[in-house]
Each structure stands twice: as structure tokens, then as C-alpha cells.
Amino acid sequence: MKQAGILIEMDNGRVKETSLGLITLAAKTADSLTALVLDEGMDEIADHLAAYGVHTIAHLDLPEDPAIRWNPAVRSAAVVQAARELELGRILGVSSPEGKDLLPRVAARLDAPLVMDCVDVDLKTDIAGTSQYSGKVMAQIQVTGEIQVFGVRPNACPPESAPVQARTVAMSVDAAVPENIVLLSRDEGDSDGRQSLTEADIIIAGGRGLKNKENFSLIFDCAKKLNAAPGASRVAVDEGWVSYAFQVGQTGEKVSPQVYIACGLSGSIQHFAGMKTAKMIIAVNMDDNAAIMANCDYRVQGDLFEILPEMIKQL
Ligand SMILES: Cc1cc2nc3c(=O)[nH]c(=O)nc-3n(C[C@H](O)[C@H](O)[C@H](O)COP(=O)(O)OP(=O)(O)OC[C@H]3O[C@@H](n4cnc5c(N)ncnc54)[C@H](O)[C@@H]3O)c2cc1C
Known part of the structure; x- marks a missing residue:
């Protein structure tokens, strides 16, 4: 039993x-x-x-x-x-x-x-x-x-x-607090009403191709329209464009959404480790030879600075 x-x-x-x-x-x-x-x-x-x-x-x-x-x-x-x-x-x-x-x-x-x-x-x-x-x-x-x-x-x-x-x-239950682990504070995080990455049905993630923090708002705007959670590659996190909570990959969140839209990220092995179980992967990239373009269900070859604003407009 x-x-x-x-x-x-x-x-x-x-x-x-x-x-x-x-x-x-x-x-x-x-x-x-x-x-x-x-x-x-x-x-x-x-x-x-x-x-x-x-x-x-x-x-x-x-x-x-x-x-x-x-x-x-x-x-x-x-x-x-x-x-x-x-x-x-x-x-x-x-x-x-x-x-x-x-x-x-x-x-x-x-x-x-x-x-x-x-x-x-x-x-x-x-x-x-x-x-x-x-x-x-x-x-x-x-x-x-x-x-x-x-x-x-x-x-x-x-x-x-x-x-x-x-x-x-x-x-x-016995709720005795041990001496060696004391909870000093608990921070719920600054989710700003955003969906959690691990819960989301749709994730739209951005990488180095976004070029800077200001441009990353394209990912946030698109996420809002799609009712999706925004995500990021490690480069976007290391550059300080978004916080670590957004990182998908080997050393970030492991996610399995219905749809994963990867924008301006190359699809490194470490990034794949976090999202390869997504049911559908859509890649937006300028470079048709990027690894993500060979490992997705739908690929859009082009400049994300043209594609994302148009997507936001259409949505
Ligand atoms: C131990 C270890 C752990 C790691 N863990 C992680 C992890 O958890 N998650 C993670 O993501 N990485 C991780 N990395 C880093 C990983 O190896 C890559 O460096 C990283 O994923 C690359 O990020 P990127 O795809 O954003 O950048 P890049 O590889 O530089 O790709 C940028 C892409 O953007 C495209 N692009 C550029 N401009 C445009 C445009 N205007 N329109 C459309 N496309 C454009 C380019 O063609 C390119 O394909 C780890 C590395 C190590 C060594």
C-alpha cells in the first residue's frame, strides 16, 4: 500500500x-x-x-x-x-x-x-x-x-x-524553534503582481539581445499583454537589467510552461537546462544559426526591436 x-x-x-x-x-x-x-x-x-x-x-x-x-x-x-x-x-x-x-x-x-x-x-x-x-x-x-x-x-x-x-x-505539531536556525525576517519579494515563473502557463524571456535595462520593458509590456510571466537569461541578470528572480536555467528557475517565448537569447545549454521541458518553444532571434533556432517549435528570424513592438501593438 x-x-x-x-x-x-x-x-x-x-x-x-x-x-x-x-x-x-x-x-x-x-x-x-x-x-x-x-x-x-x-x-x-x-x-x-x-x-x-x-x-x-x-x-x-x-x-x-x-x-x-x-x-x-x-x-x-x-x-x-x-x-x-x-x-x-x-x-x-x-x-x-x-x-x-x-x-x-x-x-x-x-x-x-x-x-x-x-x-x-x-x-x-x-x-x-x-x-x-x-x-x-x-x-x-x-x-x-x-x-x-x-x-x-x-x-x-x-x-x-x-x-x-x-x-x-x-x-x-511540535513547533520548538531550534537554537541554530532562527528566522530573522521574511521578505515576500517585489512581485508587483507579476505571475511567478514556475506557475506561469506562458513565459516570455529576454536575453543579451535586449541590449539594456530600459529595453527590457519590451519583455514586461509583452508579458502583460499575454498574461505571461517575464523571464531572462543569465546575461540579462548579470548585467543588472532584471533581478535574479527572473533567471531561467541551470542556475536559475526550472520551468515547464505551455509556451516559452525566447527573445534575443541564444539558447545556451545552461539556459536550456531550465526550460527544455516547455511544451512549446517560440524563438525570436536575428541569427538563424543560434542554437535556440534549431531547438524550438516555431522560429521568427528578425530584429526583436521590430517584432516585439509590433506584437505589443497587435495584442
Ligand atoms: C555554470 C554556469 C551556469 C549558467 N547558468 C545559466 C542559467 O541558469 N541561465 C542562463 O541563461 N545562462 C546561464 N549561464 C550562461 C550561459 O552559458 C550563457 O552565457 C547565457 O545563457 C547567454 O545568454 P544570452 O542567450 O542572453 O546571450 P547570448 O548568448 O549572447 O545571445 C544573445 C542572442 O541575442 C540575439 N540577438 C541580438 N540582438 C538581437 C536583436 N536585435 N533581435 C533578435 N535577436 C538578437 C543574438 O543573435 C544571440 O543569439 C551559465 C553559465 C555557466 C558557466
């Missing part, structure tokens, strides 16, 4: 789409699913989670004090406690910033094997598909052990409704 616990991420009181997709992925091969909810708003989301196939919804009741509630040591200890009490053999979360913070801590505390950035996980065979060597190789890793932990790439699987009857469990 494979009992899987799913770490639920929330945003303004709603379950993130990436967590719903993770439920759908896990439901394909798990015998039963338990949602692990660390945030408030349990009453509002219980029905929603059941509609996607979660059998048990466990509310890990953390103190309201943000210094305790958001301390990663406290949160990971709560997940471990729930895993033990509810006898969960598999723990899955999204390989998001929150997942990257919590899942390795959970695995370490459980002395469990961990595979991050999975594009697929089969809980019947315990085989996870994950990219290696900057995305050059797709590895199938079989994991052993009583308890296993997996971080799944955001949007690896689209959410599908699969309603079941769910029970809810309120768990009081």
Missing part, C-alpha cells in the same frame, strides 16, 4: 496550480494521497483538494507567530512528524523555492533518499525521471528505502479533477 504525502503550497489562501498538478501526478500510481497543509485557510481548500483526488487532508497546526511558522526547521520537523504519525511512505513536493528549502531537510531528518527536479515519479516502481548534466541526460533513478522523498518540477503534470471523499485530520 503506497501512502503518499503531498506538501501543499498556497498563495493568498488558494492552493497553487503546481500543487494540484503534483496531486494528479502522484494519484496515477499512489494507493492513497494525504495532503500536508502547513498554512491557514484549511476550511476553504479541503473540498478543492478532495476534488483532485486527495483522500486525507492533514492540517499541521503551526503557531501564528511568523518567526515560528516560517522557520524552515520548524516546518520540516512538522512534515516529518506527520509522515511518521500518518505512516506515509512517500513524500512529494514541488521543486519550488519552498520545496527546495523543505524537502532536503525532510529527507535528512527521515534519513530518506531524495530525488529533486523530477519530471515524473512512478510510486509503484519507485522510479523517478529527472534531468542531469544540465539537462543533457534524462536519468531514471530507482530509489530504495522505507520512506522516500521526491521534488517534482513545477508544471510537470497538468492538474486533472478526480473527485473523492476526503477526511480531514487536525494535527498539533
Whole structure:
């Protein structure tokens, strides 16, 4: 019997789409699913989670004090406690910033094997598909052990409704703050209402071809019109045109949107490592020999300073 616990991420009181997709992925091969909810708003989301196939919804009741509630040591200890009490053999979360913070801590505390950035996980065979060597190789890793932990790439699987009857469990968890990890402050970031890269269905990203910070507004304007998230190559980040939060690639965000529009970026191996699982890639580049032009579904050869303003106008 494979009992899987799913770490639920929330945003303004709603379950993130990436967590719903993770439920759908896990439901394909798990015998039963338990949602692990660390945030408030349990009453509002219980029905929603059941509609996607979660059998048990466990509310890990953390103190309201943000210094305790958001301390990663406290949160990971709560997940471990729930895993033990509810006898969960598999723990899955999204390989998001929150997942990257919590899942390795959970695995370490459980002395469990961990595979991050999975594009697929089969809980019947315990085989996870994950990219290696900057995305050059797709590895199938079989994991052993009583308890296993997996971080799944955001949007690896689209959410599908699969309603079941769910029970809810309120768990009081040990919220002792360890001396060695103290949360000093928590910054929600300056998203300015922008969509998060990992959540977005459409991403439009810019690279060196934008030439400077002012021109990068073309990417922002186009993103607004497309209801897309803006992204960037590392060059655009290193040049200071946008912050690191925008970077896609090996050392940035790993994304899997429905559509990825790459403007004025060459498609280096390191950039590809972060976006090669996009369902459709559209390249806008002056140079028909750029790597991105050979590795996309649609290519537009031309000057982005003509193409993007026209696109904004048309949209
Ligand atoms: C360890 C390591 C990790 C890295 N991690 C990352 C990472 O996470 N993400 C990442 O992106 N990079 C990463 N890099 C950097 C990577 O190797 C490349 O240097 C970088 O991706 C190149 O960025 P770019 O495509 O914007 O620039 P370039 O490679 O210089 O490409 C610019 C492109 O713009 C086109 N262009 C120019 N002007 C126009 C115009 N007017 N209209 C249309 N097209 C135009 C050009 O034809 C060219 O193809 C990493 C490198 C290392 C060594």
C-alpha cells in the first residue's frame, strides 16, 4: 500500500496550480494521497483538494507567530512528524523555492533518499525521471528505502479533477524553534503582481539581445499583454537589467510552461537546462544559426526591436 504525502503550497489562501498538478501526478500510481497543509485557510481548500483526488487532508497546526511558522526547521520537523504519525511512505513536493528549502531537510531528518527536479515519479516502481548534466541526460533513478522523498518540477503534470471523499485530520505539531536556525525576517519579494515563473502557463524571456535595462520593458509590456510571466537569461541578470528572480536555467528557475517565448537569447545549454521541458518553444532571434533556432517549435528570424513592438501593438 503506497501512502503518499503531498506538501501543499498556497498563495493568498488558494492552493497553487503546481500543487494540484503534483496531486494528479502522484494519484496515477499512489494507493492513497494525504495532503500536508502547513498554512491557514484549511476550511476553504479541503473540498478543492478532495476534488483532485486527495483522500486525507492533514492540517499541521503551526503557531501564528511568523518567526515560528516560517522557520524552515520548524516546518520540516512538522512534515516529518506527520509522515511518521500518518505512516506515509512517500513524500512529494514541488521543486519550488519552498520545496527546495523543505524537502532536503525532510529527507535528512527521515534519513530518506531524495530525488529533486523530477519530471515524473512512478510510486509503484519507485522510479523517478529527472534531468542531469544540465539537462543533457534524462536519468531514471530507482530509489530504495522505507520512506522516500521526491521534488517534482513545477508544471510537470497538468492538474486533472478526480473527485473523492476526503477526511480531514487536525494535527498539533511540535513547533520548538531550534537554537541554530532562527528566522530573522521574511521578505515576500517585489512581485508587483507579476505571475511567478514556475506557475506561469506562458513565459516570455529576454536575453543579451535586449541590449539594456530600459529595453527590457519590451519583455514586461509583452508579458502583460499575454498574461505571461517575464523571464531572462543569465546575461540579462548579470548585467543588472532584471533581478535574479527572473533567471531561467541551470542556475536559475526550472520551468515547464505551455509556451516559452525566447527573445534575443541564444539558447545556451545552461539556459536550456531550465526550460527544455516547455511544451512549446517560440524563438525570436536575428541569427538563424543560434542554437535556440534549431531547438524550438516555431522560429521568427528578425530584429526583436521590430517584432516585439509590433506584437505589443497587435495584442
Ligand atoms: C555554470 C554556469 C551556469 C549558467 N547558468 C545559466 C542559467 O541558469 N541561465 C542562463 O541563461 N545562462 C546561464 N549561464 C550562461 C550561459 O552559458 C550563457 O552565457 C547565457 O545563457 C547567454 O545568454 P544570452 O542567450 O542572453 O546571450 P547570448 O548568448 O549572447 O545571445 C544573445 C542572442 O541575442 C540575439 N540577438 C541580438 N540582438 C538581437 C536583436 N536585435 N533581435 C533578435 N535577436 C538578437 C543574438 O543573435 C544571440 O543569439 C551559465 C553559465 C555557466 C558557466
